[in-house]
Amino acid sequence: MxxxxxxxxxxxxNMLQKLSVLWKNRAAVNQELPDYNNLAFDPNKADFSxxxxxxxxxxxxxxxxxxxxxxxxxxxxxxxxxxxIYVECNVVTPSCEDIIKTxxxxxxxxxxxxxxxxxxxxxxxxxxxxxxxxxxxxxxxxLQPLDFTNFNLVQWRNDILSQCSSxxxxxxTRFSIACASETLITDYLKTMAEDKSIQTVCHExxxxxxxxxxxxxxxxxxxxxxxxHGLSQKEREHMRAIILRTVxxxxxxxxxxxxxxFSMVNFPNARDILHDTGDSNEIGVYxxxxxxxxxxxxxxxxxxxxxxxxxxxxxxx
Ligand SMILES: [Fe+2]
Ligand SMILES: [Fe+2]
Numbered sequence: 001m002x003x004x005x006x007x008x009x010x011x012x013x014n015m016l017q018k019l020s021v022l023w024k025n026r027a028a029v030n031q032e033l034p035d036y037n038n039l040a041f042d043p044n045k046a047d048f049s050x051x052x053x054x055x056x057x058x059x060x061x062x063x064x065x066x067x068x069x070x071x072x073x074x075x076x077x078x079x080x081x082x083x084x085i086y087v088e089c090n091v092v093t094p095s096c097e098d099i100i101k102t103x104x105x106x107x108x109x110x111x112x113x114x115x116x117x118x119x120x121x122x123x124x125x126x127x128x129x130x131x132x133x134x135x136x137x138x139x140x141x142x143l144q145p146l147d148f149t150n151f152n153l154v155q156w157r158n159d160i161l162s163q164c165s166s167x168x169x170x171x172x173t174r175f176s177i178a179c180a181s182e183t184l185i186t187d188y189l190k191t192m193a194e195d196k197s198i199q200t201v202c203h204e205x206x207x208x209x210x211x212x213x214x215x216x217x218x219x220x221x222x223x224x225x226x227x228x229h230g231l232s233q234k235e236r237e238h239m240r241a242i243i244l245r246t247v248x249x250x251x252x253x254x255x256x257x258x259x260x261x262f263s264m265v266n267f268p269n270a271r272d273i274l275h276d277t278g279d280s281n282e283i284g285v286y287x288x289x290x291x292x293x294x295x296x297x298x299x300x301x302x303x304x305x306x307x308x309x310x311x312x313x314x315x316x317x
Contacts (some may be wrong), residue, residue: 005105006230015222016111019215023118026215028208029125036133039200041140047202048076049195054253055277060269068265074137075261077202078146080192081130083254084209086151087181088123088130095178096120098171104227112226115219122212133205144264148257152279153249160242169238175227176239180246182220183293184286186213188250224297240299243290251283 024030053076055061061069099116103109138145157177164170193210196203228236255274262270294300 005107005109007107008226008229012222012225013108013111015218016108016115016226019219019222020111020114020118022215023115026211027118027122028129028212029121033129033208034204036136036201036205039204041201042199043140045197045199046070046073047137047141047199048073048080049191049198052076052080052191054255054281055258055273058273058276060267060272064268068267071141071143071265072261072267074141074143075146075265077137077199078134079148079254079257079261081134082146082148082257083151083153084130084185084188085127086154087185088127090154091157091181092123092178093120095174096123098174099223102171104230106226106230108226112223115223119216119219122216126209126212129205129209133201136201137199146257146261146264148260150256151254152252152256153254156249156252160245172231172235172239173242175224176242177246177249179220179224179297180243180290180293181250182213182216183289184246184250186210186217187285187289189213221293221297224293228298236299240294243294243299247283247286247290250286251281252279253277253281255279 050056050073053061053072064072096116096119100113100120103112106112135145137143160177161170161173164173189206189210192198192202192206194207224239228239231239255277258277259270259274261267262273267273
């Protein structure tokens with residue numbers, strides 16, 4: 001049986017072609033990376049932006065000794081990067097592999113495989129950058145590395161996938177979570193990428209990553225715009241619902257990781273902080289991004305016609 005392939009409009013094809021060409025010059029993986037070990041380490045600088053801590057205004061945090069707070073900021077860098085690594089390895093990579101191994105029946109089949117294999121290479125480099133930058137900080141601060149695997153985001157994704165009834169539904173769900181993640185990760189990296197007051201290596205690694213992710217957000221939304229042409233109305237609704245729910249994953253405070261850190265450093269009144277800090281971080285940071293993603297890939301319109309935004313056009317300049 002031959003599966004009839006679907007056609008997309010020229011705009012989607014042209015954008016995918018442009019993104020593929022731009023990757024060759026722009027992606028961090030194609031450039032000489034600085035040796036982060038040669039960047040000056042300043043022990044007086046924080047390793048993480050304190051404004052991102054969900055308990056930054058808690059009394060127990062405000063009253064803690066500065067040295068302990070500094071250690072927690074180093075571990076915040078560790079948690080942040082471990083979570084990034086789980087997004088890369090457990091969320092984005094499997095979806096890139098899905099499209100490479102079993103591309104949708106699109107007229108743009110080769111292009112979809114091409115841009116997804118480029119993103120796969122980028123994510124492998126981001127994982128490497130994250131792990132190197134974490135270990136560098138642990139070694140400069142003489143801290144025991146944090147081992148933590150039980151991220152809520154992984155559990156949440158596994159639960160959603162276990163509710164799917166077919167392999168094609170699982171693939172669409174994996175892609176929807178990855179597509180939303182590739183939009184949300186730009187918001188996740190933004191503060192650290194722009195904060196020049198923190199440790200140089202932490203700022204630089206996050207800035208380099210954020211630049212790649214800006215392109216990925218376009219890559220994934222144009223791949224989504226393509227895939228949507230082959231979906232039924234029911235599948236489109238499923239994709240929309242999953243994209244909206246992925247926000248919870250990014251906004252989660254991962255207090256399980258903090259519980260481990262607080263016990264490693266013997267943080268006073270840690271129980272109070274854990275008890276008083278809820279699960280949901282500033283969810284508003286993320287909701288606007290996924291809503292505009294849904295709009296621009298055409299999930300709000302009956303025709304499924306993508307409506308590229310100015311921001312995306314800008315990414316192609
Ligand atoms: Fe990445
Ligand atoms: Fe990415």
